Amino acid sequence: MPPKQASKADLAKKQKIIEDKTFGLKNKNKSKNVQKYVQNLKQSVQPKPDPSKTAQKKKKEEEKAKEKELNDLFKIAVTQPKVPVGVDPKSILCEFYKAGQCVKGFKCKFSHDLNVQRKGEKIDIYSDKRDQGTMEDWDQATLEKVVESKGKEYQQNKPTDIRAKLKTSTPMTPELFMEWKKKKIAERDEGLAAQRAERAKNDRMSGRELFLSDASLFVDDAEAYEKYQREEEFDAPENKANSDSAAPTGPSTASVPDDDDDELDIDELNELEASLSKTSIQIQEPSAET
The missing domain is CATH 1.10.287 (Helix Hairpins)
Known part of the structure; x- marks a missing residue:
């Protein structure tokens, strides 16, 4: 927070102290010793100013004086445009306002609107501009300009039948x-x-x-299947001999060897028929007591 300013009562009190201590002194305005004593007395009574604030204030004053000097020099180069006869000055931008040097404000006869230069004349919607002039009123330069524009338009928008007559393409066979x-x-x-x-x-x-x-790389190994088939062919007779030797001779149900197919040959059928003929079946009738 900024320091509080000294009140008027405090300032008057300090001033009274200075006057009391210097009362009766002779030659206040002539003697250097007396003036020096009065100056020291004022400095002892009044508070000393902050040197940083004093330097800052001095710097601001110097910058302000420098800016004022530059503005005074720049004003010489800025000139207001001449207003033609019958033209409203408010339709012309103020050069001093554009440079930031105009001090007249709203009293200035020139416009202070930066967009005034972009604004054009209002279009008259009640009159047709095509009726204002005809070809008879054109000069030579206007006629040449129109002919040139028409020629460019024709070159850009040529009919397609002219391009179709070109025979630069090769026929397709x-x-x-x-x-x-x-x-x-x-x-x-x-x-x-x-x-x-x-x-x-x-x-x-x-x-x-x-x-x-x-x-x-993706061909299967043909020897693998043949090797498996060959082993099966060699093992088949051995399995058949083992099954014949292990067949029972007594009256029991014949066991059929596990073969790849379920068909029986003639020898096996004869053996099965002989074993069935030797088998006797006894049927016991239930007794009367039960």
């Missing part, structure tokens, strides 16, 4: 089309091959790309 198609296919294949080589170089090929590049 089946042979030419097939040649073009083969060329496009070759370019596409080259691009795909280059792309595939780049992906293979970076180890980023998909399964389809690997198959298209080298189908031999």
Whole structure:
């Protein structure tokens, strides 16, 4: 917070103290010693000003004086425009206001609106400008300008039938089309091959790309199935002999060997019929007591 200003009563009290101490002194305005004593007395009674504030105030005064000097010099270069006869001065921008030097304010006869230069004349909607002049009133320069503009417009908007008469294009034939198609296919294949080589170089090929590049990588091992079949063929007679030796001779149900197929040969059917004929079935009737 800024320091509180001294009240008028305090200032009057200090002034009275100074007057009391200097009362009766002779030659106040002539003797240097007396003047020095009075000056020291005033400094002892009155508070000393802050040196920083004094320096700041002095700096502001110097800047203000410098700015005023520059403004005075700049005013010489700024001149107001001459107002033509019949023109409202308010439609002309004040040059001093534009430079920030006008001190007249609203009393200035020139306009202080910066947008006044952008404002144009109002359009008269009640009159047609096309009726104001005809071709007979044009001069030579205007006629040449109109002819040149019409020529440019014609060059930019030429009819299409004129362009259609040009025969610079090559007629399309089946042979030419097939040649073009083969060329496009070759370019596409080259691009795909280059792309595939780049992906293979970076180890980023998909399964389809690997198959298209080298189908031999996906061929199954043909020897694996033949080896399995050969082992099965060698093991089949041994299994059959073991099943024949393990068959029971007594009256029991014959066990059918586990073979790939369920069909029985003639020998097996005869053995089964003989075993069934030896088997006796006893049926016990229920007694009368029960």
